[in-house]
Amino acid sequence: MKDKRALRDLLLVVCIVTAAGGLYLGNLIKNKKPAVMVEVSVDGKVVEELDLNKDGEFVIKGYGSGTNTLIIEDGQAYISDATCPDRICIYQGKISSSGEMIICLPNLMIAKIVGEED
Numbered sequence: 001m002k003d004k005r006a007l008r009d010l011l012l013v014v015c016i017v018t019a020a021g022g023l024y025l026g027n028l029i030k031n032k033k034p035a036v037m038v039e040v041s042v043d044g045k046v047v048e049e050l051d052l053n054k055d056g057e058f059v060i061k062g063y064g065s066g067t068n069t070l071i072i073e074d075g076q077a078y079i080s081d082a083t084c085p086d087r088i089c090i091y092q093g094k095i096s097s098s099g100e101m102i103i104c105l106p107n108l109m110i111a112k113i114v115g116e117e118d
Contacts (some may be wrong), residue, residue, distance in 0.1 A: 007023055027099075035113045037096045038077045039068065043108045052077065052096070052113065062107025077111060079104070 040048040043063050050058060053077055060068045068089060069081040076094040084106035092102045098115030 010070075035075070035096055035115055036070060037114050038070070039112045039114045041110050041112075049114075050077075060109055060111075061105075062104065062109045066104075066107035066109075068104055068107055068109050068111075077113065078102070079111070082107065 002111070031084055037052050038050045039046055040050065040058075040060055040062065048058065048060065050056070050094055052070060052071075052072060055073050056071075057080075058070045058072070058073050060070055062083075062103075064066055066083045068080075068083075071078055071080045076096040078094040079089045079092070079102055082089050082104055084104055086106065089102055089104035089107075089109070095111070095113050098113050100113045102111045
């Protein structure tokens with residue numbers, strides 16, 4: 001009786017791991033588009049669409065009086081400075097692949113890498 005239960009538990013774990021792996025691979029394939037721009041939105045509204053191939057420094061006015069400094073350099077984007085109290089957005093690092101995001105919750109700012117449309 002215990003052997004059948006252990007076998008069923010093992011089969012369930014294998015099914016869950018296989019499903020999770022399939023979803024992960026599907027997401028990778030779906031977001032395989034070449035990254036071309038950074039779409040910046042504040043409070044759910046797109047405020048900037050910046051070319052990922054043109055280096056620059058941009059100050060994004062967030063919600064209220066908050067700001068984020070977005071740097072585009074060598075095909076990557078990152079936040080170098082922010083007025084939010086926790087500054088977590090700075091530590092999210094550089095993004096360069098389609099679908100990656102940097103999020104600043106206090107300033108309601110999202111910087112998302114967008115690929116070519118099909």
